[in-house]
Amino acid sequence: MKGHDVLISVKAPGKLYIAGEYAVVEAGFPAIIVALDQFVTVSIEAADQIGSIVSAQYQENSIYWRREDGEMVFDNRDNPFHYILSAIKVTEDYAKTLEKPLGVYHLTVESDLDSQDGRKYGLGSSAAVTVATIKALCKFYELPVTHDKLFKLAAIAHFSVQGNGSLGDIAASVYGGWIAYHSFDREWLKLAQKNYTFAQLLSMDWPGLDVELLTPPTNLKLMVGWTGSPASTSHLVDRVALNKAKQQRAYQDFLINSKACLKRMIKGFRDQNLAAIQAEITINRQLLNQLDQFTHAHIETPLLKKLCEIAQDFGGVAKTSGAGGGDCGIAIIDAHKHVSEVIQKWAENQITPLNFNVHHVEE
Structure with missing residues (x-):
């Protein structure tokens, strides 16, 4: 784990669908998606006893937590940060498979993906925040992560919250540029999570999943x-x-x-x-x-x-x-x-x- 004085900061881009919407929620059906230069930035800094999760977008809803018996314990029950929390859980599950000790930290989120008055542009902010959180925590815990592994971690985290959708916005945020994306079978993922270890799930091929980088x-x-x-x-x-x-x-x-x-x-x-x-x-x-x-x-x-x-x-x-x-x-x-x-x-x-x-x- 990084030294206490190091601030880690990473960003993940938003996305727009170019074509293939709705069909892409069916496994193996293609869409074309593009990553845009509007970002969610996640910063992490080691904390002493009490960690925090703060978003400039949700000032009044910052949440505080501490660690008890290896688990995160929250003081605020009601929060808009389900995706961030899911991303943290998945990344820390990954850290555990590599026997990394878990730490306490301050995590800060800033987003360009909403207009000034907080209205969403529809750029996939929940996907970008999921990807950015996982990227930042992988740096914090010094976990090896490729684009493919980052996609799988973020897909697991996002799907467990949203429960529908194709996860194409995750792919755009991870791979960037213009992509042709074929979605994997989400029913398979539900079963696979019960039948495989977390490490197996990250290393195996996911049925139907395909990402091709395109040049316009x-x-x-x-x-x-x-x-x-x-x-x-x-x-x-x-x-x-x-x-x-x-x-x-x-x-x-x-x-x-x-x-x-x-x-x-x-x-x-x-x-x-x-x-x-x-x-x-x-x-x-x-x-x-x-x-x-x-x-x-x-x-x-x-x-x-x-x-x-x-x-x-x-x-x-x-x-x-x-x-x-x-x-x-x-x-x-x-x-x-x-x-x-x-x-x-x-x-x-x-x-x-x-x-x-x-x-x-x-x-």
């Missing part, structure tokens, strides 16, 4: 517009899950078509073909709108529809990003074309252009 064409410009109404991914995913049972045939068609669309889009990245990528973005938007018709999840709100139409008017393509229902839309446009016009028109229509760039994680 040089003339591809990603634009992000925020509609200012945050959406709850968990609730939207639940709503789709409830309605898909009634419409099994339509849902299966959606999955098949989404997979085919994403396969062609991934090929567009490999071929550095902007027109091919744009064509599939348009198809993916249509597929999500078809899904909306039988699940009534209200994925594309009127303002997100407007965002898409404006991008199209200037030769770009656009769609909702992530669960939809508010939050962000993305546009993909030729970098040499009408970028400034789209920005201006969005702003005139109460859509906030977000000046984010793609973030690449160091090896």
